[in-house]
Amino acid sequence: MADDEVRNFETWDWVLFAAMLAVSAGIGIFYAVKEFCSEKKNTTGEFLMGGRNMQLFPVAVSILVSFMSAILILGTPAEMYTAGTLYFTYLLGMILAIILSTIFFVPLLYPLTLTSSFEYLELRFNSKYAKLTGTLIMIVQQILYMGIASYAPSTALEAVTGFLTWATIITVGCVSTFYTFLGGMKAVVWTDVFQSVIMIAGLLAIVIQVNGRFLY
Template identity: 85%
Template sequence: MATEVRKFEAWDWVLFALMLGISAVIGIFYAVKEFMNKDSNNADYLMGGRNMQLVPVAISILVSFMSAILILGTPAEMYTAGTLYFMYLIGMILAIILSALIFVPLLYPLRLTSSFEYLQLRFNSRAAKLTGTVIMIIQQILYMGIASYAPSTALEAVTGFPTWATIITVGCGSTFYTFLGGMKAVVWTDVFQAVVMIAGILAIVIQGAMKVGGMNTVWRINEDWHRIEFWNANFNPTTRHSI
């Protein structure tokens, strides 16, 4: 019996447009707010006035790492290769701790606009700053290509909306609210998008678990297929996942 493939309906398109619209409105709101504020300057636009609250900024940083590569790729990796992939979180946690203890105390008091400015201060060389900036631009262009292509192909699969059109639509929307609202718009749009992403993930997990009979059944099925694995001390470099 063939599985019915659900396509986008009118309400799905409304929600899709609403999400893009809310992001654009946030950009417009902060653009108008900064225009009305006679004391605003470049620091307010680029750095959010350096006085934004902790929680929104933390959520914004979190969302910066939650691309389609993570949302689509990590579940697929664990589904095919098992749960030992979680070990990479240990490295991520250690990296975050080291950054908080070493780099933040070093860079924050300097009140730099970009970490690349530190290269110029450290080596007394404008070429060092430009080199780091160019490398970062190239890396981000390559990364954004993959991060934009992944959700666009997923959207095309369920809607028939062309991949190239999705990339252009989302890219223009992101550029619009960033250009108008600056850093404050970016942070608060990230907060809004974080709520949408987390709600979507929870909906999938809860609905999926309910369909198969609960989390106990989910766990049992994965154990039967030998996907539950939390320790593998095999040092063979050809092993898919190990410590």
């Protein structure tokens, strides 16, 4: 096949794509059924916080994957290809932020057993308006961020498959909402673990393919 020839999804590509969405939705269904059959009462805290007793590894992977959107996977290589490796200085700030958060913020917030950091704003300033302001800022920020994070992979998928961008955004958004609505935080965490395996496999496939071209 010529290098300039357009490559499109084949049957097995569509099967894997559908299977990934089905497994993600299935994780939500699994935890919904599990909680329904459990003798333990499914409280709001259980749904939103996973009962505060989840294992370290899946939670750590989930947090890591939360920072690995299409903006990082697609944008960072393009940035370094066009502007050079100066982007590495960004990592210094991230490492410093993580260290400071671990030392100062986690020991402060974790013992309070809050549902969100915005509750701390209300406690700290004794004002619901402080919590509301922080919540609104976060909502706006997430809407802008998720718009870009959803649009980037959708355009890439359309270039490969011809599947319309808006259709991809709606499909992925509905599946994400579905498993979150049914399974709560536990479904979100374990879906992130599953999707991290897919992401790593995809990145390794690219590295192997590129190295194979250079070697042969």
